[in-house]
Amino acid sequence: MSETVRFGVSLSMDLLDRFDQLLSRIGYDNRSEAIRDLIREKIVEEEWESPKEETFGVVFVVYDHHALSLDSRLTDVQHEFLDNIVADLHVHIDEQNCLEVVVVRGPGKRVRAIGERLISMRGIKYGKLNLGTSGQHVH
Amino acid sequence: MSETVRFGVSLSMDLLDRFDQLLSRIGYDNRSEAIRDLIREKIVEEEWESPKEETFGVVFVVYDHHALSLDSRLTDVQHEFLDNIVADLHVHIDEQNCLEVVVVRGPGKRVRAIGERLISMRGIKYGKLNLGTSGQHVH
Amino acid sequence: MSETVRFGVSLSMDLLDRFDQLLSRIGYDNRSEAIRDLIREKIVEEEWESPKEETFGVVFVVYDHHALSLDSRLTDVQHEFLDNIVADLHVHIDEQNCLEVVVVRGPGKRVRAIGERLISMRGIKYGKLNLGTSGQHVH
Amino acid sequence: MSETVRFGVSLSMDLLDRFDQLLSRIGYDNRSEAIRDLIREKIVEEEWESPKEETFGVVFVVYDHHALSLDSRLTDVQHEFLDNIVADLHVHIDEQNCLEVVVVRGPGKRVRAIGERLISMRGIKYGKLNLGTSGQHVH
Numbered sequence: 363m364s365e366t367v368r369f370g371v372s373l374s375m376d377l378l379d380r381f382d383q384l385l386s387r388i389g390y391d392n393r394s395e396a397i398r399d400l401i402r403e404k405i406v407e408e409e410w411e412s413p414k415e416e417t418f419g420v421v422f423v424v425y426d427h428h429a430l431s432l433d434s435r436l437t438d439v440q441h442e443f444l445d446n447i448v449a450d451l452h453v454h455i456d457e458q459n460c461l462e463v464v465v466v467r468g469p470g471k472r473v474r475a476i477g478e479r480l481i482s483m484r485g486i487k488y489g490k491l492n493l494g495t496s497g498q499h500v501h
Numbered sequence: 502m503s504e505t506v507r508f509g510v511s512l513s514m515d516l517l518d519r520f521d522q523l524l525s526r527i528g529y530d531n532r533s534e535a536i537r538d539l540i541r542e543k544i545v546e547e548e549w550e551s552p553k554e555e556t557f558g559v560v561f562v563v564y565d566h567h568a569l570s571l572d573s574r575l576t577d578v579q580h581e582f583l584d585n586i587v588a589d590l591h592v593h594i595d596e597q598n599c600l601e602v603v604v605v606r607g608p609g610k611r612v613r614a615i616g617e618r619l620i621s622m623r624g625i626k627y628g629k630l631n632l633g634t635s636g637q638h639v640h
Numbered sequence: 641m642s643e644t645v646r647f648g649v650s651l652s653m654d655l656l657d658r659f660d661q662l663l664s665r666i667g668y669d670n671r672s673e674a675i676r677d678l679i680r681e682k683i684v685e686e687e688w689e690s691p692k693e694e695t696f697g698v699v700f701v702v703y704d705h706h707a708l709s710l711d712s713r714l715t716d717v718q719h720e721f722l723d724n725i726v727a728d729l730h731v732h733i734d735e736q737n738c739l740e741v742v743v744v745r746g747p748g749k750r751v752r753a754i755g756e757r758l759i760s761m762r763g764i765k766y767g768k769l770n771l772g773t774s775g776q777h778v779h
Numbered sequence: 780m781s782e783t784v785r786f787g788v789s790l791s792m793d794l795l796d797r798f799d800q801l802l803s804r805i806g807y808d809n810r811s812e813a814i815r816d817l818i819r820e821k822i823v824e825e826e827w828e829s830p831k832e833e834t835f836g837v838v839f840v841v842y843d844h845h846a847l848s849l850d851s852r853l854t855d856v857q858h859e860f861l862d863n864i865v866a867d868l869h870v871h872i873d874e875q876n877c878l879e880v881v882v883v884r885g886p887g888k889r890v891r892a893i894g895e896r897l898i899s900m901r902g903i904k905y906g907k908l909n910l911g912t913s914g915q916h917v918h
Contacts, residue, residue: 364515374640376503389896400539424914451868459914479806497841497876501513563775590729598775636702636737642793652918654781678817779791
């Protein structure tokens with residue numbers, strides 16, 4: 363990890379007051395940490411556009427496991443992308459519904475394509491893909 | 502305008518380097534200004550949830566002005582919400598297509614409802630609603 | 641405008657009921673129109689990624705017009721991008737605050753760059769860039 | 780599961796062509812399924828605003844597990860919200876970095892608050908909260 367540095371931010375007292383109120387509502391106990399989070403978010407979004415940079419995606423899908431043998435079809439698709447799919451968490455929502463979270467690794471474009479493929483499978487009720495980060499450039 | 506104050510942020514040199522690169526790509530010439538923008542964005546998002554706080558919305562719609570006498574129907578809807586609709590900008594895209602930007606003022610919930618109403622009108626090809634701010638709490 | 645065609649969608653009665661309730665809350669008076677809007681939204685998002693496709697962006701900024709001669713600096717930046725900037729709407733919020741909406745035309749990447757440049761100007765309290773569409777491919 | 784019904788959508792041939800191209804790029808093999816997904820997405824977003832409706836959230840955080848004993852602090856927070864936290868998936872990114880996915884169950888507001896709490900913890904490099912659905916109203 364690299365050296366810690368410090369820089370100053372000037373702003374109006376009013377703006378700072380409003381920000382501090384917001385942080386305490388969210389649960390931050392440290393203003394520097396909140397600013398670092400805002401900075402990291404911008405940097406991570408930038409990473410996603412880079413064609414080579416490795417990122418991590420979190421895809422989740424909600425589906426009825428009785429329907430259309432989706433469990434095994436989901437497993438098939440995951441095996442097709444074995445080099446990119448890292449792990450999988452399965453949650454039993456009720457007798458019918460399952461939530462499955464799939465962690466995908468690779469360049470942004472590839473992660474996006476795999477996520478879209480999973481979400482567009484027949485029988486999936488709802489799905490969402492998020493790009494994250496490998497954490498290497500955000501200390 | 503309230504007094505200007507200053508606070509310090511500590512972070513790793515690596516994170517700061519990445520952030521500065523990003524700012525220069527975007528066109529910021531001042532790091533404090535970039536941090537203030539990140540803070541203001543969070544505060545404005547918070548405002549939208551508040552039932553009384555007045556905000557400004559920017560709604561735009563793209564449509565074919567030949568179709569369905571949309572011009573006059575759009576004007577009708579705007580007159581229905583006269584207390585909330587502030588101004589309107591009309592852009593001629595080509596022989597067929599128009600872009601119309603409508604500025605709406607009021608509590609977040611009301612602004613959202615008016616925007617949804619405009620966007621859902623028959624014949625609108627594309628529309629989007631954005632919440633903004635009156636600027637009163639973000640100095 | 642091209643020929644009108646018709647296709648069928650099958651879905652569960654429950655899902656359709658929920659959808660119809662949502663449409664009536666929003667203000668749609670026509671289910672086909674709601675489906676077309678969902679389709680158009682996907683197509684417009686796709687356009688933004690295309691390097692050549694012309695699109696329209698709506699940028700808005702909120703600022704204190706007393707501060708930093710922002711009015712004239714905003715005008716300067718707009719003249720710098722004369723080929724891409726189409727029109728401008730200025731709204732007086734209160735004694736201090738202004739809302740300015742700028743309509744930008746060009747390929748997605750260029751529109752984004754101009755929007756980021758405007759929003760990142762010193763003294764802007766809040767700004768947002770939206771990509772829209774020229775409407776040519778969404779009938 | 781409720782009865783299957785069918786309704787018709789009319790639109791221009793051009794719009795349909797563009798939509799079909801998009802679906803084949805994404806990987807849909809069925810147009811009805813794509814339309815159902817668009818409908819479900821709207822309904823799920825509506826659910827999040829309802830104060831009582833139970834939903835599922837997927838929170839993920841990326842962090843350096845050496846730092847600040849975050850592993851055990853994350854576990855502590857999760858035990859604090861035992862009634863709402865369902866399961867947890869931990870992925871080892873590299874020697875330093877971990878990705879942790881937490882599945883949270885409850886009304887939208889509560890799920891959001893727990894997610895914000897986790898993401899704002901000191902030492903988290905990046906985090907994101909998504910609301911999903913229990914799947915009960917989207918067949």
